[in-house]
Amino acid sequence: EIVMTQSPVTLSVSPGERATLSCRASQSVSSNLAWYQQKPGQAPRLLIYGASTRATGIPARFSGSGSGTEFTLTISSLQSEDFAVYYCQQYNNWPPGTFGQGTKVEIK
């Protein structure tokens, strides 16, 4: 089973600043990597798939990069609605579609 490791666990950022989240796979997942945003009491929302393609309706301030084992989600200028938990998921070696443990982006 592929293990997905996200860092940091918590990221404290001021509104308007840039946030950079990392996700590492224990073996190559090619570009089959997705990012999700989850707010308290809500279901996860797909942000990025194919490592770098924004899902429908996702603002351009969200961008994804990487391939193989190292991936990054960047939020260029944090808005108040962006404070949430972010998960990466690999879907290259399926099943299972393993998730990372999450990164909480909180207000600094």
Added chain:
Amino acid sequence: EVQLVESGGGLVQPGGSLRLSCAASGFTFSSYSMNWVRQAPGKGLEWVSYISSRSSTIYYADSVKGRFIISRDNAKNSLYLQMNSLRAEDTAVYYCARDRPPTDYWGQGTLVTVSS
């Protein structure tokens, strides 16, 4: 608009059974594979089960294999999860999610609590 609405959660004793349902609308349900994903209170996401569009391919997480059964009824636009021999560690919010891949639309979830 894609909508997924789960139901059937609740409180059940250890060893008991529960059947979850997911009603789909706003897309051609029979054309998509579907998943169940769960989230224990305060924890991360755990994929549970997958079923292909015509039910020909089914997968389960090791943690539920032999106890849970996924199924679907394309005529009713519905996905199901039959959960047997429930354990305390199965306590979670259960989400149904459409498979693009990856999972692109999620329901709001239904809470399953296993406790005596």
